[in-house]
Amino acid sequence: MSARSARQATTGLPLPTEVDRLVRVPFDFEDYLALPEWHRAEYVDGMAIVSPSPVAAHQRISHRVVDVIQAGCPGLFVLAAVGVWTGERRSRIPDAYATERSFEGSWSDQTPVLVVEILSPSTRREDTLRKSTEYADAGIGQYWIVDRDHRTLTVLGNTGHGWDTLLDLDDSTPRGSVAVGDHGVVAIDLATLLAT
Template sequence: MTTVSAPHDGRRYEVLEGRLLITGAQPPAHHAAVVALMIRLKHACPADLLVAVNSLDYRPDLNTTLRPDLLICHRTDAGPHLLTAPPVLAVEVLSPTTRTTDVVLKRTVYEQHGIQSYWLLDPTTQELTILDLTPTGYTCQAVVQSEETFLITTPFPITLCPSALTR
């Protein structure tokens, strides 16, 4: 199998069922939310887990390569640039150009490949949607808005407030 590296041009390159998805550069609010959430997750993350920010490709099969904005995986599962075992958490920060892909397509793929938790953070509406995998698919555990706080227990305990992540 031959692998080709994606160019380092500020875009995100992903493959979904053999189709190339290219996401352009994201607005500053998107990056600020990713960094704020990464800092909070890294402080709460147990030593056996790894928080990765747009640096690991998740490749569940030969026709799919996804790169969530943030993911958490077992350290022992992470290669230098590639993850083949399902992460325990995938997070997408929504933007106008990625909303449909993140809410519909990626949700379906993450669910099919057994990712335990999937979070969607919307910096525009200051809303965090927390989905957990059940035997019948993803179930919404909470939709946390603006100044609300919520204690999340999976993949580890952490209290989050959307407005604090999106300022």
């Protein structure tokens, strides 16, 4: 039995490939809580949402984002691909996020100061439409959206009634900075962030 087959047998969830779209599977919440820590399934309203594993370029960008945020906000605890609860029975796994305090395990019990999603073909709609609302409703302070295909980075600030754009970078305006509350200022060079 391959490692992939073993993981599917252990969790009962389908394992999409890099080219697949998100897979939504009706799933009991208690069974979701009992999944092994290494699973990549989010949970929203009775559905486990299984996403493909990020490709190498996606992961490199994620690590650079973590480094840039940590450099600008050294007092924050910044991680890649760790789970966050966005509601009573809603969990998401952003590509990166920052909290005020460190924690143990695969899931944070804190409301993040900011979350980052790096768009990919399989997650674009989920990240820009569904997660945007969930993150705002959860009280997350900033939502960073990195679009590899269109070479953009947008930083949104939570107003309590939705999002305001704090920073927009693209190839014509590749450098900028954004204050992350009173935690510090993050300087961003889009070309460096997206370098292959």
